[in-house]
Amino acid sequence: MRRIALAASALALVAPAAAQAYSPNDPLASKQWYLSQDRAFDFWPALPTLPPVRVAVIDSGIDGSHPEFDGRIAAARSFVGGSALTDEEGHGTFVAGEIAAATNNGEGIASVAPPARLLVAKVVTSSGTIPLAAEARAIRWAADHRAQVINLSLGGVRDPLDPKQDTFSPAERSAVEYAVRRGALVVAAVGNGDDAPTEPWGFASYPAALPHVVGVSAFGPDGSVPSFSNRDPVFDDLAAPGQGILSTFPFSITAKTPRCSDQGYSDCGTKSYQRGDGTSFAAPQVSAAAAVLLASRPGLSSDQVAKILERSAADVTPATGCKACSVGRDSLTGWGALDVAGALKALQGTLPTRDRFEPNDDAGGRAVKLTGRSRQFVATLDYWDDRRDVYRVLLRRGQRVYVGVRGRAGTPTDLSLWKPGTRTLSSRAARRLRLAHSARPGSLQRISYTARAGGWYYVGVTIAKTGAGSYRFSLSKG
Numbered sequence: 462m463r464r465i466a467l468a469a470s471a472l473a474l475v476a477p478a479a480a481q482a483y484s485p486n487d488p489l490a491s492k493q494w495y496l497s498q499d500r501a502f503d504f505w506p507a508l509p510t511l512p513p514v515r516v517a518v519i520d521s522g523i524d525g526s527h528p529e530f531d532g533r534i535a536a537a538r539s540f541v542g543g544s545a546l547t548d549e550e551g552h553g554t555f556v557a558g559e560i561a562a563a564t565n566n567g568e569g570i571a572s573v574a575p576p577a578r579l580l581v582a583k584v585v586t587s588s589g590t591i592p593l594a595a596e597a598r599a600i601r602w603a604a605d606h607r608a609q610v611i612n613l614s615l616g617g618v619r620d621p622l623d624p625k626q627d628t629f630s631p632a633e634r635s636a637v638e639y640a641v642r643r644g645a646l647v648v649a650a651v652g653n654g655d656d657a658p659t660e661p662w663g664f665a666s667y668p669a670a671l672p673h674v675v676g677v678s679a680f681g682p683d684g685s686v687p688s689f690s691n692r693d694p695v696f697d698d699l700a701a702p703g704q705g706i707l708s709t710f711p712f713s714i715t716a717k718t719p720r721c722s723d724q725g726y727s728d729c730g731t732k733s734y735q736r737g738d739g740t741s742f743a744a745p746q747v748s749a750a751a752a753v754l755l756a757s758r759p760g761l762s763s764d765q766v767a768k769i770l771e772r773s774a775a776d777v778t779p780a781t782g783c784k785a786c787s788v789g790r791d792s793l794t795g796w797g798a799l800d801v802a803g804a805l806k807a808l809q810g811t812l813p814t815r816d817r818f819e820p821n822d823d824a825g826g827r828a829v830k831l832t833g834r835s836r837q838f839v840a841t842l843d844y845w846d847d848r849r850d851v852y853r854v855l856l857r858r859g860q861r862v863y864v865g866v867r868g869r870a871g872t873p874t875d876l877s878l879w880k881p882g883t884r885t886l887s888s889r890a891a892r893r894l895r896l897a898h899s900a901r902p903g904s905l906q907r908i909s910y911t912a913r914a915g916g917w918y919y920v921g922v923t924i925a926k927t928g929a930g931s932y933r934f935s936l937s938k939g
Contacts, residue, residue, distance in 0.1 A: 465521065465552045465585065465615050465741055482802075483507055485564050485571040489726060493570055494682055495559075495702035499746055500802035501573045508565050511576040511756035516560055516748055517603035517611040517645075519596065520553030522546065522583035524711035527554065527725055529562035529569055530579065536606050539583035540595040548711045550585055551734055552741065555727055556614050557581070558709030559745040560752070569726060570708060573749035573801065576756040580608050584615075591615055593630050600636035604643040609755050609763075611640055612748035613649040613674075614741035616666030618657050626658065633668055638820045638827065641673045646763035648748040650740035651676045651697050653689040661688045663792075665696035672822050672847055675751075675767050678794055679703020679743040684782020686793040690740055693792055695845050699771055700794035701746040706737030750801045758808050767846065768813035768929075771796040773803040790845075790927075814931040816841040821850050824883045824919045828853040835937040842872065842922065843929040851886065852920045854936065856912040861939035864920055866906045868932035875899050875923045876906035881916030902926070911939075 483502040490496060502508070515535055522539065523530065525546025537545035548554045561577035562570050582599035584591050596615070603611050617628030637647055649669040654660025669676030670693065678697045679690040681704035690703060710730040715721065721729035728735055751766050761769075774797030777786045786793050818840055821829040828851040840850055856862055866876050877886070878897040885891055896918075899906045902925030912918065922932065 465550070465589070465591070486567050487564065487569055487571040488567070489569055489707060489723065490571045492707045492728070495706060495746060496571060496573070498702050499573060499750070499799050503802035504805040508575060511753070512759065513578045514574070514576050514610065514752040514755045515580055515606070515608050516574065516577045516752050517580040517582060517608040518553055518557045518560065519582040519584055519599045519603065519611065519613055520556050520615065521550035521585035522548040523554045523557045523579070523581050524548050524709070524713070526712065527709055529558060529709050529725070531563065533561050533563065533578055535578040535580055537581035538602060540599050541584055541586045541592065543583070545581045545583040549587065550589065551710050551714050551727075551730055552585065552614070553581070553583070554711050555708045555734060555737070556612060556741065556745045559706070559742065560612065560749040562709055573746050574752040577749060577752045580606050593633055597630075597632040597636040600640050604640040604645050608640070608645045610748050610751045611645050611647045612745050613647065613668055614744045616650055616652040616656070616669060618652070619664040619667050619670045620658070621664065628667055630667065634671055637668055637671050637674060641763060641820045644763060646751050646766050647674045648744050648751065649674050649676055650744040651678045651693060652691045653740055654691060655689060657691065662691045663693065665691050665693035670696040673764070673820055675699060675747060675770065676795070677701055677740060677744040677747045679740045680777065680783065680794065680798065681705070684777065686783050686785065687738070689738070690793070697792055698795040698845060699747055699774055699799055700777060700797065701743035701799040703740050703743035704738045706742040708737065708742070710734060747799055750799055750804060753801060754804055754808065757805060761812075762815045762817070764816050764819060764841070764847070765813045769804050769807050770799070773800055773807045774798055775800045775803065814839060814841050816847070818850065819847065821852065822847070823849070823851055823885050823887065824853070824879065825885070827851065828919055831936060837933065837935045839931050839933050841929070841931045842874065842924040844924050844927045849886065849921060849923040853917045854920060855916070856918050856938065857915045858912055861909060861911045862918070863937045863939070864908045865935045866922055866932050868904045869930040870904045872928040872930040872932075873902035873904055873925045874906055874932060875902050875925050876908055877921040877923070878908050878910055879919040879921065881914065881918055883919050886919070886921050
């Protein structure tokens with residue numbers, strides 16, 4: 462089962478610390494401290510008109526009657542029964558509001574992504590659990606409905622030291638890979654320690670801990686990272702505000718406190734949502750920022766968007782309020798704090814190299830098929846998001862193959878060749894199927910081999926240390 466990533470701890474709301482370049486007229490925007498922290502509107506002097514971008518919210522459904530979502534729902538489906546436009550929990554409505562609530566309409570809150578149009582997938586049961594099968598089907602449904610961004614504010618415990626507690630799911634991984642293959646950027650909360658054996662917990666949850674997923678941790682108004690936000694040196698990619706968050710909430714729930722004036726908003730919600738703490742509420746801000754980038758620069762690939770968001774982040778350090786954080790990438794905040802204006806500014810510069818082969822992270826059907834007698838192309842590797850690329854090549858008996866990889870000096874690679882029938886390059890047992898391997902990591906690697914039997918062989922390119930960059934791949938058959 463998966464659980465929604467809501468924390469039990471709380472912190473009072475505070476007003477934005479600084480004026481924005483553009484200020485929406487939504488009356489509750491002054492309580493949304495995260496808008497100024499994210500620099501959500503700082504890039505523009507006025508709210509721009511941008512083309513719509515489809516963002517999937519895979520969660521507990523939403524309150525489809527909420528005026529903040531009028532005209533902003535592209536499609537909806539429940540995978541656990543009932544209606545996706547009814548939200549008995551409130552979590553999905555909260556998440557959706559951060560992403561797509563109507564902005565500058567003189568009512569309620571402002572969202573981070575005015576161009577977002579929602580694909581609503583309901584996967585939370587009445588008991589508050591998330592069947593993995595429902596989640597996997599929902600991810601595939603979102604991809605089939607042309608989701609450009611998929612938000613997963615949910616997760617299951619990851620514990621590589623105790624397989625009994627670890628909730629890795631091949632079905633979930635396969636669904637995420639399907640979505641990435643269809644061009645979607647997948648964003649997920651790294652999870653909260655109250656769902657783990659201890660708090661703080663040292664491993665990001667699944668699906669945040671899967672390749673090509675942007676894992677989002679939380680920080681508070683004072684710049685510190687709360688103990689509930691899971692730590693991870695590899696899979697915590699980015700941080701966003703995750704304490705004291707205000708958003709939309711189902712009217713059916715806020716009506717139970719009729720004296721509260723902000724009906725339809727979380728400060729009138731149930732106790733655990735009134736102060737809005739959790740990595741669940743950090744992730745949608747990143748999803749929204751991704752939608753803004755895609756609307757501002759149509760044609761960006763999901764891996765380009767991820768790189769831009771991560772590399773434009775503001776470093777979180779002791780000087781910014783996080784005493785446990787270090788200068789540069791760290792296990793609490795990844796690349797740093799989300800900076801929407803900084804990401805938009807980065808669009809004006811040189812864009813990251815696009816990798817059109819992803820996902821191709823392992824052998825079997827997950828490897829990219831290379832046909833013809835020779836191939837040359839440029840691909841990318843990233844130690845934290847895309848550590849390995851795998852290609853499959855058909856050789857006949859006695860045929861010789863030459864493979865070369867040339868990368869940047871700062872991102873050395875390993876090159877390997879594997880036997881037909883190899884299912885994975887990850888296990889120790891699979892190493893007996895390895896036919897050739899580079900002597901040591903380096904920016905220039907070469908392998909040549911004469912096939913002893915016909916079949917599909919696998920070529921693996923792995924980044925050998927922390928870093929990221931492009932490489933030129935060349936292959937020829939004798």
